[in-house]
Amino acid sequence: xxxxxxxxxxxxxxxxxxxxxxxxxxxxxxxxxxxxxxxGCHSIDANRVGPAHRGVVGRKVGGVADFDYSPALKGSKLxxxxxxxxxxxxxxxxxxxxxxxxxxxSDAKDRTDLVDYLQTQK
Amino acid sequence: xxxxVQSALSRRNFLAxxxxxxxxxxxxxxxxxxxxxxxxxxxxxxxxxxxxALGLEHEAINAYQLGAGSGLLQKPVLDIAVSFQSHHxxxxxxxxxxxxxxxxxxxxxxxxDEYAKALNAAALKSQGDVLDLAARLELGATNAYLGVIxxxxxxxxxxxxxxxxxxEAMHWTILTNAxxxxxxxxxxxxxx
Numbered sequence: 001x002x003x004x005x006x007x008x009x010x011x012x013x014x015x016x017x018x019x020x021x022x023x024x025x026x027x028x029x030x031x032x033x034x035x036x037x038x039x040g041c042h043s044i045d046a047n048r049v050g051p052a053h054r055g056v057v058g059r060k061v062g063g064v065a066d067f068d069y070s071p072a073l074k075g076s077k078l079x080x081x082x083x084x085x086x087x088x089x090x091x092x093x094x095x096x097x098x099x100x101x102x103x104x105x106s107d108a109k110d111r112t113d114l115v116d117y118l119q120t121q122k
Numbered sequence: 123x124x125x126x127v128q129s130a131l132s133r134r135n136f137l138a139x140x141x142x143x144x145x146x147x148x149x150x151x152x153x154x155x156x157x158x159x160x161x162x163x164x165x166x167x168x169x170x171x172x173x174x175a176l177g178l179e180h181e182a183i184n185a186y187q188l189g190a191g192s193g194l195l196q197k198p199v200l201d202i203a204v205s206f207q208s209h210h211x212x213x214x215x216x217x218x219x220x221x222x223x224x225x226x227x228x229x230x231x232x233x234x235d236e237y238a239k240a241l242n243a244a245a246l247k248s249q250g251d252v253l254d255l256a257a258r259l260e261l262g263a264t265n266a267y268l269g270v271i272x273x274x275x276x277x278x279x280x281x282x283x284x285x286x287x288x289x290e291a292m293h294w295t296i297l298t299n300a301x302x303x304x305x306x307x308x309x310x311x312x313x314x
Binding site: 035036037039040041043046047048049070100101102103 | 170171173174177178181239240241242258259261262263265266269
């Protein structure tokens with residue numbers, strides 16, 4: 001394959017990935033999912049059974065000052081970003097053993113939309 | 123008539139790791155302590171998950187307390203709210219007993235003021251506001267307990283979760299009716 005072809009292929013692949021992300025990430029749907037699945041324990045602006053979610057993206061794991069985290073989360077050095085939130089929602093215990101959240105989201109589209117919604121809650 | 127179109131979106135909930143709950147825990151929740159004592163358990167994992175559920179029950183009890191004490195609820199809605207609160211107290215007591223049997227320390231109830239702040243009780247200005255808050259919490263609890271069921275290998279644990287979910291779904295249904303909202307347009311609207 002020529003150099004130009006390789007570059008074109010890379011560009012096309014990048015565009016596809018970008019296109020996929022833009023098309024399928026749906027914060028509005030994510031909000032609906034959040035209302036049906038997360039509000040049992042969480043709120044955007046208040047600590048309840050789980051910590052408040054506003055500003056979660058970019059925040060240190062276990063970083064809400066006045067929330068009583070598990071030692072596992074309190075001692076984590078990780079910082080929440082899109083990828084880490086995705087991994088967390090797939091299986092919290094696998095990501096940070098000893099944490100307390102038993103909730104997981106098996107569907108990739110649901111995870112993407114939830115994370116997209118959380119990213120809007122700055 | 124306005125139709126409420128229930129989302130077909132998945133509502134699997136926070137207790138999805140309930141495979142960690144042992145058969146012994148199931149027996150305790152089901153009131154069969156003799157059976158529970160004869161079964162191996164995984165206390166630390168069980169206690170953590172049960173304490174999350176207990177936290178939800180504490181919050182529900184206090185939410186109804188806030189509603190009942192608000193002066194916004196009229197009879198017979200007030201009586202129904204108090205009745206629902208008593209159900210949550212029974213859930214709480216069962217969870218506490220189970221956690222203690224497993225050697226754990228039940229998570230403590232917070233002060234009413236803390237729940238009021240977290241649930242933004244100051245914004246409640248009418249009976250409808252109170253009922254709407256209660257309905258949201260009951261739906262969350264319903265889906266939480268339903269979320270347990272697919273992970274079960276033990277049919278007895280699935281049954282316990284289903285019984286808890288049934289109580290919460292019953293609450294949500296009555297509250298929705300009291301709010302004058304129509305029933306879900308589609309079947310299978312819970313726990314999807």
